[in-house]
Amino acid sequence: MKLQMALAAGVLAACASGVAAQAPSLSEILAKSPASDWRALDPNNTLYMEMPGGRVVIELSPDFSPRHVANVRALAHADYWDGAAIVRVQDDYVVQWSRAEGDQHDLGTAAARIAVPEYDRPVGDLPFTRLPDPDSYAPETGFTHGFPAGRDGHGRTWMLHCYGVVGVGRDNPPDNGNGTELYVVIGQSPRHLDRNVAMLGRVVQGMELLSSLRRGTAPMGFYRTPADRTPIRSIRLAADVPPEQRTDLEVLRTDSRTFKAVIESRRFRRESWFVRPTGHINVCNVPLPVRPVPHGG
Amino acid sequence: MKLQMALAAGVLAACASGVAAQAPSLSEILAKSPASDWRALDPNNTLYMEMPGGRVVIELSPDFSPRHVANVRALAHADYWDGAAIVRVQDDYVVQWSRAEGDQHDLGTAAARIAVPEYDRPVGDLPFTRLPDPDSYAPETGFTHGFPAGRDGHGRTWMLHCYGVVGVGRDNPPDNGNGTELYVVIGQSPRHLDRNVAMLGRVVQGMELLSSLRRGTAPMGFYRTPADRTPIRSIRLAADVPPEQRTDLEVLRTDSRTFKAVIESRRFRRESWFVRPTGHINVCNVPLPVRPVPHGG
Numbered sequence: 400m401k402l403q404m405a406l407a408a409g410v411l412a413a414c415a416s417g418v419a420a421q422a423p424s425l426s427e428i429l430a431k432s433p434a435s436d437w438r439a440l441d442p443n444n445t446l447y448m449e450m451p452g453g454r455v456v457i458e459l460s461p462d463f464s465p466r467h468v469a470n471v472r473a474l475a476h477a478d479y480w481d482g483a484a485i486v487r488v489q490d491d492y493v494v495q496w497s498r499a500e501g502d503q504h505d506l507g508t509a510a511a512r513i514a515v516p517e518y519d520r521p522v523g524d525l526p527f528t529r530l531p532d533p534d535s536y537a538p539e540t541g542f543t544h545g546f547p548a549g550r551d552g553h554g555r556t557w558m559l560h561c562y563g564v565v566g567v568g569r570d571n572p573p574d575n576g577n578g579t580e581l582y583v584v585i586g587q588s589p590r591h592l593d594r595n596v597a598m599l600g601r602v603v604q605g606m607e608l609l610s611s612l613r614r615g616t617a618p619m620g621f622y623r624t625p626a627d628r629t630p631i632r633s634i635r636l637a638a639d640v641p642p643e644q645r646t647d648l649e650v651l652r653t654d655s656r657t658f659k660a661v662i663e664s665r666r667f668r669r670e671s672w673f674v675r676p677t678g679h680i681n682v683c684n685v686p687l688p689v690r691p692v693p694h695g696g
Numbered sequence: 697m698k699l700q701m702a703l704a705a706g707v708l709a710a711c712a713s714g715v716a717a718q719a720p721s722l723s724e725i726l727a728k729s730p731a732s733d734w735r736a737l738d739p740n741n742t743l744y745m746e747m748p749g750g751r752v753v754i755e756l757s758p759d760f761s762p763r764h765v766a767n768v769r770a771l772a773h774a775d776y777w778d779g780a781a782i783v784r785v786q787d788d789y790v791v792q793w794s795r796a797e798g799d800q801h802d803l804g805t806a807a808a809r810i811a812v813p814e815y816d817r818p819v820g821d822l823p824f825t826r827l828p829d830p831d832s833y834a835p836e837t838g839f840t841h842g843f844p845a846g847r848d849g850h851g852r853t854w855m856l857h858c859y860g861v862v863g864v865g866r867d868n869p870p871d872n873g874n875g876t877e878l879y880v881v882i883g884q885s886p887r888h889l890d891r892n893v894a895m896l897g898r899v900v901q902g903m904e905l906l907s908s909l910r911r912g913t914a915p916m917g918f919y920r921t922p923a924d925r926t927p928i929r930s931i932r933l934a935a936d937v938p939p940e941q942r943t944d945l946e947v948l949r950t951d952s953r954t955f956k957a958v959i960e961s962r963r964f965r966r967e968s969w970f971v972r973p974t975g976h977i978n979v980c981n982v983p984l985p986v987r988p989v990p991h992g993g
Contacts, residue, residue: 490904491859518971533830535978562788562884573971587859587980588884591965594972607787607911610883614904668888674815674870677888681832684884
């Protein structure tokens with residue numbers, strides 16, 4: 400038994416050092432990444448959600464739900480969420496916000512109803528950085544324009560319910576989510592929701608302002624009383640905000656060489672803490688690096 | 697295109713109704729489960745962690761780390777964590793607690809060092825309810841005595857880092873985690889830690905008291921100042937607590953027919969909200985039902 404363990408340890412050490420030579424750490428990879436492997440957030444695809452604790456920054460993905468994204472832009476432009484609130488925080492699941500029931504607000508140019516579900520779409524010419532490891536839910540997983548994505552091998556693609564993604568809440572009729580109620584995933588990725596909801600984008604900064612909210616105690620994590628809710632001051636499209644008030648961030652391009660190196664560094668962890676680097680990764684465990692635009696750009 | 701969508705919808709509706717006949721909802725399944733499919737928590741394998749917001753209940757798993765579990769029992773018996781605190785909350789990762797650095801406390805009969813890592817173990821005669829879907833990390837996944845478990849097809853098994861599991865913090869030497877520092881997973885399951893840490897058990901009640909704590913802002917989610925920490929009043933073994941002060945819970949046996957029905961009901965969601973039940977599940981997305989012992993036990 401002892402001999403077997405010693406042998407196993409030897410094999411592991413050999414693997415780890417072999418891996419170390421090819422897989423630098425995440426911070427080393429990012430430190431030497433070329434500027435061209437990053438892209439600044441497009442103000443027309445960026446939402447600022449102003450909370451009591453600070454700003455949550457959301458990147459929108461018109462690739463996956465163009466009609467819903469356009470509607471949410473219009474809602475933000477109409478100040479639709481001024482006075483809205485976090486109404487639901489279900490542990491290991493989602494944070495959700497909306498106006499209070501019966502509290503109407505002008506929709507501006509936004510549609511009250513979107514007839515097209517936008518739960519998935521043709522692959523078309525979208526880029527796809529595919530992961531090598533199996534997934535419990537989708538035949539293929541990877542990344543498209545900075546978002547986790549699945550593919551079915553039959554020409555369809557969709558955004559995945561990973562931690563921090565933003566989805567469009569809806570009731571039972573599959574086409575009634577118009578973007579007025581949105582949710583963010585705050586736990587183990589609820590991938591059974593994939594292809595059942597229009598996906599809007601993902602939180603790129605301020606996630607902890609949502610994930611640390613007190614859990615609701617009514618069914619499905621809704622708050623029992625309005626007093627329990629966390630108010631939302633506003634949600635604005637960055638393009639509608641004066642440039643000097645914007646949060647200038649850039650994200651690592653997921654079709655870049657740097658990102659592919661990030662994936663490998665997370666599949667084979669070389670930090671000395673690890674005795675057994677797994678050599679695998681799940682799509683929802685891949686970090687999507689974000690940083691301030693260099694030089695205040 | 698419209699025709700194609702209509703056809704697809706027809707196929708989905710057919711699938712959903714076919715599924716409905718064989719897969720009742722989770723609440724229906726639990727409502728008609730026989731009492732023998734549940735087991736009461738063993739007071740000798742249950743920890744009560746008393747927090748300002750209430751009690752967190754942890755079930756220990758001596759199957760996976762007998763030496764570490766025994767040490768944690770001894771530490772609890774010695775009141776080791778009285779005056780300890782949550783020192784680290786890293787978003788989408790872990791909550792961790794310990795005594796403050798340099799704040800010594802009597803270990804009682806607990807060992808200061810455990811020489812055996814206990815990161816995995818022989819399969820032996822442990823029961824295993826195996827899932828049919830692939831996993832990104834482990835050749836086989838399923839459940840053993842109420843805990844998510846992996847198997848490698850070569851006779852080894854280990855507890856998985858799913859949301860809510862409790863692990864034994866350690867520094868770089870792989871054998872130096874003695875149970876004085878423990879952590880709980882609060883985000884997307886960090887499965888790359890599997891087989892790198894001794895696993896102690898899982899939170900069966902009060903998870904929201906940990907997951908909603910304010911995130912630490914120092915590297916790795918540590919709090920910057922002691923004032924930021926959340927104090928822990930105590931951690932006790934249930935067997936050391938007077939019976940009338942215990943939280944009498946029972947958990948669904950994961951080798952029961954009811955649990956197998958739970959798994960199928962979550963693989964094929966029949967609730968009318970779903971337009972496309974996935975037909976798959978990941979081991980960390982399977983609910984592990986807990987309830988008060990009927991009739992005050």
